[in-house]
Amino acid sequence: MNGVQLLLVIVGAIAVTGIAQRRGLQPALVITLVGFAASFIPGFTRLELDSDIILGLVLPPLLYSAALNFSFVSFVRNLRPILGLGVGLVIVTALVVGLFAAWIVPTLTISTAVVLGAIVAPPDAVAAVAIGRKLGLPKRVMSILTGESLVNDAAALTLFSITVAAVVGTHTLVENPVLLFLYSSVVGIVTGLVLATVATMIRRLLNDSGLETVLGLIVPFAAYLLAEQLGASGVLAVVAAGFAIGGSSSRARYSTRLQERQVWSSLDVLLEAFVFAYMGLQLRFVIQDLQEAGQSVWFVFGAGALILLVVLLIRPVWVFLSFGRHTLTDRLLRRTYDRDERLRERLRVKNEARVARGRRPRQFPVFLNWRESVVVSWTGMRGVVTLAAAAGVPLVLSNGDPFPGRAEIQAIAFIVAVGTLLVQGLTLPSLIKALKLSDPTQDEFDKQQREHAHAVARAAASKVFDEFVKEPPKGVSPALIAQVSRVVEQRTEHTERDAEPDGSSTEGRAFGALYRRVLQAQRDAVVDERNHNKLDDDAAREFLEQLDYQEAAIVSRLGNRL
Incomplete structure (x- = not known):
């Protein structure tokens, strides 16, 4: 695709975003559908971007912007559910989808099917958070969803790298998968923190808001690339740098903060619009790839629909198995609280102290209630990481043979991504309204x-x-x-x-x-x-x-x- 066509895609995506927002529609869904329809325009050629461009140019600023505006205190406070969804659920989804895909798609082995599982495992919280913010979801739910989006990409991409290396026959820096994951996480976080410290020191020497803003724009790309060069998680490096610089932003110039808010807000809109437009535009050409590979399009789409169903079901099961235990514990605590007068008195004294310090009094339930769990279980729309990882599946193995099932993997990944946007994205607003999740005390x-x-x-x-x-x-x-x-x-x-x-x-x-x-x-x-x-x-x-x-x-x- 030439530069003019790429520019037209970006301008069109921005225009569709504005129209969708004005009419109260979900921009991600509308852009994807419009992109799919636009791909059938006569003379329209395929938009081909290397996966490194998507991962290295699109993902870092989106993650960095989210980390800048997300409280590290909230992240730590909700660390348990965030890690459960962002790491535990990603691994379980990859394995379950892998086993199921290997069973129903003959051309996929267990290894290549797990590659597919790693691709479709991480949800993209952009659309879910936008819907939740607009409809007034409780802050705890929003914090969990945002925190999950900052962690799950790292888990999924690390798992993707491990499985691809196993299939292709290449060697990774650390052969043991568990040790590789630990190395990737720790070194990625340290890299981000070190780079953020250096960037903060440089900002204090500058006396120009424009230069400080430009430096801030460079940080996410530098953190990602440096960590990747070290064989670590570039995603976690970006998130760590965002947390560190966001936490120290109060010491920056006021003009820099005002300028950066507008810059990052505009950049987020631009990148998100482009990604979903790219997703819609690719779908037609993914179908062509299947035909050229001699595969039955209807069979692959049928298999993709079944895998989409599995993906849609895994998250609710995981959420209610994990959060349900907490709800049961919560009820037991409530019964003990109702029967024990001394416990009630201790809680009353503690709450008075919390209110005196300006904090919210602690009440039951402590964990997510069933309505909040339903919403969290239905926020599994896939996005940029699934798209980039699917594009990053290698063409050949180390011995020169074609990568087995590559066309099927990419097709099913797109079906799952677009399907979750349509099924969950279209129904999530109605679900939130029906559950009446607004907190009367908020x-x-x-x-x-x-x-x-x-x-x-x-x-x-x-x-x-x-x-x-x-x-x-x-x-x-x-x-x-x-x-x-x-x-x-x-x-x-x-x-x-x-x-x-x-x-x-x-x-x-x-x-x-x-x-x-x-x-x-x-x-x-x-x-x-x-x-x-x-x-x-x-x-x-x-x-x-x-x-x-x-x-x-x-x-x-x-x-x-x-």
């Missing part, structure tokens, strides 16, 4: 968290004001000191509500410097509260974004004097 909790964030910020601002009044800079008039004193007495939330001082440039600079010291103190206090799990991550992120806009406003007003 609005009140969000309000309390916002108030807590303001209280923490007020306390930090008052401390800075007090220091200013006690030791004012030289050349500051008594009028400005008196104005600051009034602010301290009133304990206002936002100092920009007070009139900007008139007078000399010295006072203007003093006022601007004080204002920015206040904002930084508020920012540090809110981040510290969040890091100590005393403030909800969403409330903290919302408040920090407000502070960035406040700082942009004061710099705009006083820029000529700062």
